[in-house]
Amino acid sequence: MFSDYLRLGIDHILDTEAYDHILFVTVLCALYDPSLWKRILVLVTAFTIGHSLTLALSSLDLVQINPSLVETLIPVTIILTGIFNIYSVTISDKHHRMVMFNYILALGFGLIHGLGFSNYFKAILGKEESVVQPLFAFNIGVELGQIVIVSIVMALAFVVLHLLKIQKKYWTIPVSLFSIVVATYLLSK
Template sequence: MTDFWFYLKEGINHILDLDGLDHFYFIISFCLLFSLKDWKKIVGLVTAFTLGHCITLFLSGLELVRINADTVELLIPITILLSCLNNFYVLLKDKQTKQQLVITYIILLVFGLIHGLGFSNYIKMMMFDGESIVLPLLGFNIGIELAQLVIVTGLLIFISTLQIIVKSHIKWVRFGVNAIIFLLVLRMIFE
């Protein structure tokens, strides 16, 4: 059971590591359009993402799916760019329809599949030869989710507070933050 706790901590550290800003950018990109009152929608979005990356974490961890690590590392920032493009579309349209929300759920499920491949490459590097993949993947995955939920909760509180302060200008604050993330991730891809 100590292995489980080790990998749980590794999952938390992997998300909270400031060298991996792509995690923060991605979480911000899919939470940016919501506030604390939308917590049920966010739980659904996080669940869709979690489902996607659980599937590929286990498939990749069991060596049933293999994708070149460099390809995955390129696809991850592309998912963030696509999330930002989705945000621009919703912000310019000035409302999020139920159809657009369903599209966002599907996007996060697919992105979860891609991000899970990245997580599995990371965890495979940490494992010892012959070590069972199940417990490490479970601990690592739960650690990732706990860290993401902490970030999402803090972000939703921040956005809700900001919404009270800037009131009707929140759309443009969201647009600006989205543009900054878009440019940072674009730079990340070219580097």
């Protein structure tokens, strides 16, 4: 049972047909240099904590939000993160403070993304006696899936920033703009 929910968590993040998570994690990481991998790990963990919290609360029927509202808010989180990134790299004197604020955004936006999966998760839980073990396994899977995405994004960032020696803003801005465009398309669907 543990491995089933672990796999579900990994699949939830890496599912190319539900690419909103891949896009969100990508744009979330676009602001960082690969040398800051510890900060990036904390950042995606903050997202997982928010995701886990609302998933748990929803699984226990303590929180219920209109699914269509949540499906609208998910692309909005991607758009806002992209805008935040662009603003952050263009305001160099406050960049450090802006990056720290990104942790708060990751946690808050994780809350929204967790709600987006909650109905499906409740359906697959069915009549499980406890949600603790499935939820724990699922969240470990989510974190592992995010680490895969982060590794790919940071490998690309390393090539762009360190091998090609392109300024960080010329990495961050195009990745953020691409994410904004795709998320805007998701909103229009």
